[in-house]
Amino acid sequence: MIIIEVNEKRNNDPKIKGEGGKQMAICFRETAKEFHLYNEKISYILTVLENGQLGHLYFGKRLKDRESFAHMLNFRARPMSVCAFEHNLDFSMEHIKQEYPVYGAGDMRYPAIEVQQENGSRISEFIYQGHRIYKGKPELEGLPATYVEQDDEADTLELYLKDQLTGTEMILFYTIFVNVPAIARSAKIMQTGEEEIVLNRVMSVSVDFPDKEFEMIELTGAWSRERSVKIRKLEHGTQSVYSMRGCSSHHYNPFLALKRRETTEGNGEVYGFSLVYSGNFLAQADVDTYDTTRITMGIHPDTFSWTLKKGESFQTPEAVLVYSDQGLNGMSQAYHTLYRSRLAKGYWRDKERPILINNWEATYFDFDEEKIMSIVKTAKSLGVELFVLDDGWFGERNDDTRSLGDWYPNLEKLPDGITGIAKRVEAEGMKFGLWFEPEMVNKNSRLYREHPDWILGDKGRRLSHGRNQYVLDFSRDEVVDAIFGQMYKVLSEAPISYVKWDMNRSMSEVYSAGVGSGDQGKVLHRYILGVYRLYDMLTKAFPKILFESCASGGGRFDPGLLYYAPQCWTSDDTDAVERCKIQYGTSLVYPVSSMGSHVSAVPNHQLLRNTSLEMRANVAYFGTFGYELDPNRLTEEEKEEVKEQIGFMKKYRRLIQFGTFYRLVSPFEGNEMAWMVVSEDQRNAIVGYYRILQTVNGPYRKIRLQGLDPDKIYHVSRIEEDLYGDELLWYGLDVSDASSGENREEYNGRNGDYQSKLFLLSSIE
Numbered sequence: 001m002i003i004i005e006v007n008e009k010r011n012n013d014p015k016i017k018g019e020g021g022k023q024m025a026i027c028f029r030e031t032a033k034e035f036h037l038y039n040e041k042i043s044y045i046l047t048v049l050e051n052g053q054l055g056h057l058y059f060g061k062r063l064k065d066r067e068s069f070a071h072m073l074n075f076r077a078r079p080m081s082v083c084a085f086e087h088n089l090d091f092s093m094e095h096i097k098q099e100y101p102v103y104g105a106g107d108m109r110y111p112a113i114e115v116q117q118e119n120g121s122r123i124s125e126f127i128y129q130g131h132r133i134y135k136g137k138p139e140l141e142g143l144p145a146t147y148v149e150q151d152d153e154a155d156t157l158e159l160y161l162k163d164q165l166t167g168t169e170m171i172l173f174y175t176i177f178v179n180v181p182a183i184a185r186s187a188k189i190m191q192t193g194e195e196e197i198v199l200n201r202v203m204s205v206s207v208d209f210p211d212k213e214f215e216m217i218e219l220t221g222a223w224s225r226e227r228s229v230k231i232r233k234l235e236h237g238t239q240s241v242y243s244m245r246g247c248s249s250h251h252y253n254p255f256l257a258l259k260r261r262e263t264t265e266g267n268g269e270v271y272g273f274s275l276v277y278s279g280n281f282l283a284q285a286d287v288d289t290y291d292t293t294r295i296t297m298g299i300h301p302d303t304f305s306w307t308l309k310k311g312e313s314f315q316t317p318e319a320v321l322v323y324s325d326q327g328l329n330g331m332s333q334a335y336h337t338l339y340r341s342r343l344a345k346g347y348w349r350d351k352e353r354p355i356l357i358n359n360w361e362a363t364y365f366d367f368d369e370e371k372i373m374s375i376v377k378t379a380k381s382l383g384v385e386l387f388v389l390d391d392g393w394f395g396e397r398n399d400d401t402r403s404l405g406d407w408y409p410n411l412e413k414l415p416d417g418i419t420g421i422a423k424r425v426e427a428e429g430m431k432f433g434l435w436f437e438p439e440m441v442n443k444n445s446r447l448y449r450e451h452p453d454w455i456l457g458d459k460g461r462r463l464s465h466g467r468n469q470y471v472l473d474f475s476r477d478e479v480v481d482a483i484f485g486q487m488y489k490v491l492s493e494a495p496i497s498y499v500k501w502d503m504n505r506s507m508s509e510v511y512s513a514g515v516g517s518g519d520q521g522k523v524l525h526r527y528i529l530g531v532y533r534l535y536d537m538l539t540k541a542f543p544k545i546l547f548e549s550c551a552s553g554g555g556r557f558d559p560g561l562l563y564y565a566p567q568c569w570t571s572d573d574t575d576a577v578e579r580c581k582i583q584y585g586t587s588l589v590y591p592v593s594s595m596g597s598h599v600s601a602v603p604n605h606q607l608l609r610n611t612s613l614e615m616r617a618n619v620a621y622f623g624t625f626g627y628e629l630d631p632n633r634l635t636e637e638e639k640e641e642v643k644e645q646i647g648f649m650k651k652y653r654r655l656i657q658f659g660t661f662y663r664l665v666s667p668f669e670g671n672e673m674a675w676m677v678v679s680e681d682q683r684n685a686i687v688g689y690y691r692i693l694q695t696v697n698g699p700y701r702k703i704r705l706q707g708l709d710p711d712k713i714y715h716v717s718r719i720e721e722d723l724y725g726d727e728l729l730w731y732g733l734d735v736s737d738a739s740s741g742e743n744r745e746e747y748n749g750r751n752g753d754y755q756s757k758l759f760l761l762s763s764i765e
């Protein structure tokens with residue numbers, strides 16, 4: 001029996017203030033056996049049920065604390081239900097809102113956990129044993145997770161449960177943050193009993209809502225069109241997003257939200273669920289025919305099973321739940337704050353990001369040192385701060401059929417190796433960055449010839465390739481260690497300031513030669529743990545290197561990798577029009593500082609579309625900013641424009657990357673898009689407005705801004721007017737152009753398709 005350890009007065013005193021005078025607490029009511037987790041904005045309430053399992057009472061807007069919320073269980077007898085106690089027709093797990101439902105104890109919906117036992121049974125019953133409440137937040141071993149810097153930033157509840165028959169124990173973790181309307185949840189399973197058990201399913205979170213009047217938001221797409229915002233009405237049955245590709249994927253992001261029908265960007269209720277994980281996941285809304293909605297999120301059970309022997313344990317990834325009654329922007333800002341400052345970590349976390357130039361679209365594989373140096377010199381003269389050497393610098397890599405796995409320089413292209421070119425770039429006054437794809441190998445490589453059994457795949461079966469490459473078995477420590485060794489050598493010998501970590505295929509035929517038949521269900525999760533371990537070793541060995549993750553663009557843009565790499569290449573698609581959608585969708589969860597965004601050449605290499613240099617930069621500013629082109633091919637006039645763009649970004653990047661970001665007009669709903677950032681003190685803001693196709697003789701367009709101080713007067717650039725914040729908030733900013741009647745001033749080359757405008761707002765004393 002675990003002892004109940006109630007920590008400090010604070011637990012029973014709702015008036016105790018957290019840091020900065022904010023209210024926060026986790027209250028335990030002994031008599032009601034209820035837990036109330038709350039901060040200034042949210043409440044999360046759960047209870048120990050009569051049968052010892054956990055019931056869910058409430059998650060949403062902050063409620064006043066009280067002795068009991070038992071009325072929220074709201075159950076009564078229903079015909080044809082299975083009931084837990086004889087002579088009691090009221091208590092049915094079929095209908096009770098639950099906290100971490102199990103299979104086989106009366107609940108008929110999708111469980112959070114399913115444990116297979118030696119006798120074949122999958123029934124379990126995890127009974128409350130005790131709990132612990134404490135300040136701060138624990139780390140999750142081997143897994144990325146949100147964290148606190150001071151214990152006063154969050155409170156944590158650990159609930160201890162046990163299945164008596166198998167002796168299996170469970171800890172459910174709940175952390176509530178003082179300054180963010182968010183709760184982090186995870187579960188740990190420990191086999192203390194004698195028998196060997198198999199976890200067929202162990203989700204990070206399950207939450208039951210008492211109604212179904214929601215719309216589900218998901219971020220879907222594919223290569224070059226990642227994270228489109230899709231909204232659908234919840235219906236009876238299951239609706240889900242998932243990945244079974246071995247990575248979080250281009251196709252669905254490990255995120256879903258439930259919003260009320262009337263919720264907009266600026267108003268209304270929304271619940272966000274985000275999984276801090278980079279591998280296969282399932283995020284599901286299950287609506288039963290009594291109109292209750294269950295959200296479950298965690299590692300995808302269909303490609304997972306985990307055997308636990310006596311003494312072994314399993315920790316799930318963390319899920320981060322956000323509630324906002326201030327629309328989708330409120331939800332996104334909570335994620336932005338938490339993920340930017342308490343998920344991302346390290347030297348670069350709070351720093352403005354260097355403006356970079358990447359040679360991929362400038363040269364592809366076709367380069368030598370002189371070509372690179374001419375790009376570097378011109379880029380330097382324009383104000384670029386960091387040069388990134390992309391794919392093609394290693395082994396015999398002249399196309400994508402060879403050399404992945406051989407992380408030593410190609411001396412034909414780079415006679416003095418990486419050290420030589422990095423030093424030359426530094427001598428020009430720029431920083432040097434380098435591309436790797438650590439998890440992959442080509443059959444035509446030294447590594448593969450030496451270790452053909454190091455790839456995922458069942459010998460004797462046909463093996464699929466993706467871009468001519470195979471997946472190294474990162475579930476095996478020796479493989480990860482060997483790649484670390486190669487990367488360490490390159491990174492420690494040369495002055496390297498930045499690493500782009502790419503990953504360019506989905507995983508198929510997943511089988512590891514490194515483990516026995518009973519452990520094959522562990523391979524994909526162990527693979528991701530291997531990725532995290534390599535990131536951990538590299539970021540510890542090179543704490544000042546800025547890591548940018550990438551997976552054929554944004555195929556692994558997830559919170560898991562954000563923990564190690566504070567920025568991610570958002571998409572291979574650099575077309576300004578497409579990027580409006582991609583960055584808009586990405587911003588639902590991820591902060592501006594995490595989005596790699598570059599100006600590329602026209603015609604655009606993905607779509608062949610022509611957009612102006614101005615439009616391309618106006619979109620790319622809302623990210624980490626850089627260039628993906630050969631600057632030597634720019635005209636003198638374009639070079640001057642690029643210089644101005646870089647000057648602009650240097651001046652405003654702190655505001656853009658670390659200010660409060662608001663989406664204003666969705667590109668998924670029409671012909672235009674708008675967003676803005678506001679400084680913390682509300683004195684400065686930048687509004688970006690983008691109009692895709694020109695229309696004729698349309699209405700005048702004004703957009704209501706957000707986040708401004710209604711009492712401040714702002715000078716608005718472009719229109720050069722001084723306007724009160726309240727006018728800009730409630731009347732709006734006039735963004736009309738040549739689409740709105742005869743706007744002759746816009747006719748000088750500025751009309752036509754693909755237009756954009758930035759407005760700078762600065763408050764006047």
Ligand code: DGJ
Binds near residue numbers: 390391551552569571
């Ligand atoms: C895919 C990435 O998304 C690109 O930016 C580039 O690095 C290529 N891989 C290189 O192979």
